[in-house]
């Protein structure tokens with residue numbers, strides 16, 4: 001069986017701890033790992049824009065001694081039209097050892113991964129962004145040694161990044177306040193039920209949800225490919241600003257996966273302020289993904 005990295009919920013706490021621990025080791029001593037992916041090639045397909053994921057996978061793989069090939073799914077006919085996706089995958093496997101895909105079709109990524117030909121890594125879909133959240137967990141662990149009792153607060157949309165955060169919370173059971181506009185909460189009632197546990201609260205008041213929080217996280221109100229632009233109106237009072245930061249714990253960190261819409265989900269004052277760890281977050285993407293690459297490529 002090939003190993004994939006599709007969703008955090010596919011892994012045990014032990015496996016995730018191993019990946020995070022490897023990421024920490026690579027960050028500490030990158031030279032030791034500089035030929036771990038020698039003679040391996042990573043293929044990358046981006047069907048949506050990307051700066052951080054593109055750069056961190058590309059540079060990260062090269063630093064492990066591997067090669068990277070960026071492929072355009074239209075150009076190579078990875079759309080079940082010229083030939084089947086299965087046939088494309090079988091040919092790809094003659095040349096590359098692993099594929100990272102970013103698309104708007106989570107089901108397609110799962111289907112490709114189940115074909116068991118080469119490891120598939122989810123580089124963001126409309127449903128989840130596991131590399132982001134696992135990298136963010138690494139950043140949180142660097143900032144707070146005792147992260148078990150941590151209060152984390154998500155303020156924003158019910159989106160792909162939040163879904164991966166919910167997957168992670170269900171495994172590690174840290175305290176998580178999810179602050180979402182009422183209208184959007186109601187719309188996601190079924191999902192909320194599934195994730196319910198004693199450390200997880202769903203609220204709609206950003207100030208209430210931020211009290212004593214050590215980590216405030218947000219993301220854009222409209223994700224890539226979203227059609228319902230009207231929903232922005234529900235986010236009145238949801239901008240992460242100084243008042244929200246001041247309500248949280250004194251040593252709170254502010255996190256955002258980026259790209260950010262300054263003045264919408266976060267003020268520039270907070271994004272560029274002393275509590276913000278957004279650039280460390282972006283950099284840590286590389287270390288966590290290097291660990292993921294080593295994990296999926298290891299026989």
Ligand code: CP
Nearest residue numbers: 050051052053257258
């Ligand atoms: N955070 C993140 O995934 O950024 P990109 O969309 O630029 O890759």
Ligand code: NVA
Nearest residue numbers: 159219223224257258
């Ligand atoms: N929720 C955002 C994350 C971008 C990294 C999006 O999907 O556009």
